[in-house]
Amino acid sequence: MEQLTLQHLFKVNEVEIVYRNKIPYQDRLQITSSSTAYEILLASWDENRLELVEQFKILLLDQKNNCLAVSGISSGSISSCTADPKIIFATALKVGASAIILAHNHPSGNLQPSEADKSLTRKLKEGGKLLDIAVLDHLIITPRSYCSFADDGLMPS
Template identity: 70%
Template sequence: MSQLAIQSLFTVNEVEISYRNKTPYQDRIQITRSLTAYEILHHAWDENKLELLEQFKILLLDRKNNCLAISDIATGGMTACIVDPKVIFVTALQANAAGIILAHNHPSGNLQPSDQDLALTRKLSECGKLLDIAILDHLIVTPRNYYSFADEGCMPR
C-alpha cells in the first residue's frame, strides 16, 4: 500500500460547532403561556396542510423562554407522523436552546392526545433531561383551537 493510501485511511472529517442568531434579543417573542405558542405555530403552519397531513414542529427557546426559532421536524400522512428524537435534539443543540415546545397537528380536528402522543412526550422529556433541555409543553394544533399538555397536567415530571 502506498504512503498516500495509508494516510487517507487516517483522514477524518472535522466537525465545527457554531451558532449565530440573527434576531436581536430585544426582538424575540417571550412565551409565557400556551396561547402565545399556539399563535406562533398557527401563523407558521401551512394552512393547506393543517387539515390534510400530520406534521411535527418545535419551538426552540432560550433560558428566559424567548423564542429562538421554529423548526419543521417531520411530515407524515393523514393519521400519523414519524418523529425521530435525534432530529429534534440536534436541532435544539444547534440553536443553543434551553427549552423546547413540541407541536403537532391532528388533521381530523380531534384535540385529544393519543396514547402514542403521550408516549412520545414522555420519551422526549426523558431525552431532554439527559441533555439539560427542558420539554416545556406539547401542543396539538388545529385551525381553530389547540390542546396544551402542560395546561392539562399531562407533561411528565
C-alpha cells in the same frame, strides 16, 4: 485488514456546527403561555397542509423562554407522523436551546392526545433531562384551537 496510509486517514467527513440568530435579543418573542406558543406555531404552519397531513414542529427557547426559532421536524400522513428524538435534540443542541415546546397537528380536528402522543412526550421529556433541555409543553393544534399538555396536566414530571 488493510493498513491505513496517511492519505486514507484524511478521507474522513468533518462536521461543522453553525447557527446564526438574525433576530436581536430584545426583538425575540417570549413564550409566557400556551396561547402565545399556539399563535407562533399557527403563523408558521402552512395552512394548506394543516388539515391535510400530520406534521411535527418544535419551538426552541432560550433560558428566559424567548423564542429562538421554529423548526419543522417531520411530515407524515393523514393520521401519523414520526418525530425522531435524535433530530429534535440535535436541532435544540445546535441552537443552544435551554427548552423546547413540542407541537403537532391533527388533520382530523380531534384535539384528544393519543397514547402514542403521550408516550412520545414522556420519552422526549426524559431525553431532555439528560441534556438539560426542558420539554415545557406539547401542543396539538388545529386551525381553530389547540390542546396543551401542560395546561391539561398531561406533562410527565
